Amino acid sequence: MKLSKLFTHTRKDAPADEVSKNAQLLIRAGFVNKELAGVYSYLPLGLRVLNNIARIVREEMDAIGGQELAMPALQIKERYEISGRWDDKVVDDWFKTKLVNGAELGLGFSHEENLSPMLKNFINSYKDLPLAPYQVTTKFRNELRSKSGLMRGREFLMKDMYSYSISQKQHDEFYETVQKAYETIYKRLGIGHETFLTFASGGSFSKYSHEFQTLSEAGEDTIYLDRRRKLAINKEVLNDAVIRDLGLRRSDLEELRAIEVGNIFSLGTKFSKPFELVINDQDGKETTLIMGCYGIGISRAMGTVAELLSDEKGLVWPESIAPAKVYLARLGTDAAVVKTADGLYKKLQAENIEVLYDDRDVRAGEKFADADLLGIPYRVVISEKTLKDTTYELKKRTEDKTQNLAEPELIKMLAA
């Protein structure tokens, strides 16, 4: 993509109504635009990051047997009356609306009531199990107080997977598989080193649920972390009995703020029993299916990476999710420089290396500042100076040093 054609622009100042680092940087860089509190538009570069995160999550869900589908935002009232979740006293963050004929609808905040009745038409045998449909869709939650940029939205992108098993054993095995897949996802997103499995409230069907908490002062949760064991307990369930139960010691626990970047929990038969998801097991015995639910906020993950991996100059995307791999800066309008830069742009594209080509006629300082703010992993500079030397100058976003390279070495390095 040529920067001269990109409709978004960077800004020196962040808007006054955004305090959180993630929102300030993402808005300054032109990745998102705020529409209302907790609701953002994703602009071309921001959408690339969001899609890259979703792609990684999809790959890992597919790898453990997840099957992607897409369910609607509009939800039927009657289904939620069956499960007991229509009442605002039970779920207080519903967005509700009506059909022209007056029938009430809700905007989906979670999709158990959608999926379970649907699967009654498809699951015929225990041999179909375990089954784990998932989706990446926009969720709506009427938060009393949205805050912290992308961290807590009223409309946000989420991956939600639901598992159906014939036995507790089968459920437990799948649950553990998902837990491992989540760890892989956070590693790939570049926040694995700061993300910890955290024991949280399990509700009525299991002792604990599990959250994945990323250490950050911008987080809303307080956790107690045993760094050596890489295990944490959410403050909401912390007590001596729980600490003992998990084989931890209070003196090893460190109190920290963290962002909940994912959670997985057992649902038991809460959403299978009301919808009569009953199947004969191997022995011919009627069994109500056991469910699990597994969420990752895709947009929140983007905010978390922005929050964690940025520095005083701007965003610092890991290669795995960056909007482009290379920022190609052409300095000056010298004919040889322009020709060389245009040529490299085409060659990088031919190698399938994603490149942002800064072909604007602006001064060097502005290009460097933008390359840093946008957080592109590699910066390549072409100028009259570099043409006299080995032609190209390469710099990593995370390092200060530069190196000069000739074209074959440069392409080889960037293609790696």
Next chain:
RNA sequence: CGGGGAUUAGCGCAGCCUGGUAGCGCGCCGCGUUCGGGACGCGGAGGUCGUGGGUUCGAAUCCCGCAUCCCCGACCA
């Protein structure tokens, strides 16, 4: 939902106390000089001052209501 703060040009702000129909910086447009870390000079465009009402000869400014945004708290299958 309780408490606090804010709303004036695309962005950041001043003006309000002491009413007389708006100003600065950045950005944007034009010309020129510059050209490796957000240059400089000259000229220019751009605002029903969040919204509804009230007071007044006259309201960005004073009074009342509402909306939106931010922060703290509460809430968060």
